[in-house]
Amino acid sequence: QKEVEQDPGPLSVPEGAIVSLNCTYSNSAFQYFMWYRQYSRKGPELLMYTYSSGNKEDGRFTAQVDKSSKYISLFIRDSQPSDSATYLCATRAWTGGFKTIFGAGTRLFVKA
C-alpha cells in the first residue's frame, strides 16, 4: 500500500463547478498536509498547507483534513479554465528525518 493514495483522474468539469480532489494516507502519525498545483511542464507550486484536522480556506480553495478517516480534500469553488492542472497532495513524515511524501497527482480539466 502506498503511503499516500490519489486518484490520477483525469477529472473533467464545466466552468463554475465545485471541484473535489481527494487523497487518503496510511499513517495516522502524519500531521502536516499540503496541496500543490502543477501546470503542464512546470514545477509544482504550493497552494495550501494545513496542520492536523480541520478546514482551511484561501479564496476559492478550501483544504480539509479528516484524521479519523485519514482523508484529505481540496475543494475549488467557481472553477475556472485556468485551474486546469495536476493537483498533488503531500504530507510530512518522520522517517529518521522529515520527509515529504507526495501523491501521484490528479489531473483536472475545467471546460469553458
Place this chain on the structure above:
Amino acid sequence: DGGITQSPKYLFRKEGQNVTLSCEQNLNHDAMYWYRQDPGQGLRLIYYSQIVNDFQKGDIAEGYSVSREKKESFPLTVTSAQKNPTAFYLCASSIVAGAGETQYFGPGTRLLVL
C-alpha cells in the same frame, strides 16, 4: 526576483554519458532537494541536502550523484549507471528541513535519452 532556477529546460543524453542538471536558488534556503517525476507516479526523492557540504540519499539515489559546495547551488549528475533516466527532474528548496517546512520548486528539467 527570488526563486529557483533550473537549467537546461531540456537535456538529451546519449547512452553511456554522464549529464549534469543545474539548480540554483536565491531564497537563502538551507535545504535543497532533487526529485524525479514519472507519469502516473508521485515525486520520488533522489537526494537532499540540509547544509553546505552535506547531503543524504533519498529513495532512488542509485545512478545519481550530487554536490553542495555552495548554499545557492545543488547540481545533480545523472550517471551512465542510471539505466532509465528519461523523466522530469525537479529541484526544490526550503528554509529548514523540519516538521512544518514547505518546499518551493523550480521549473524542472526534462531529460530524454537519444
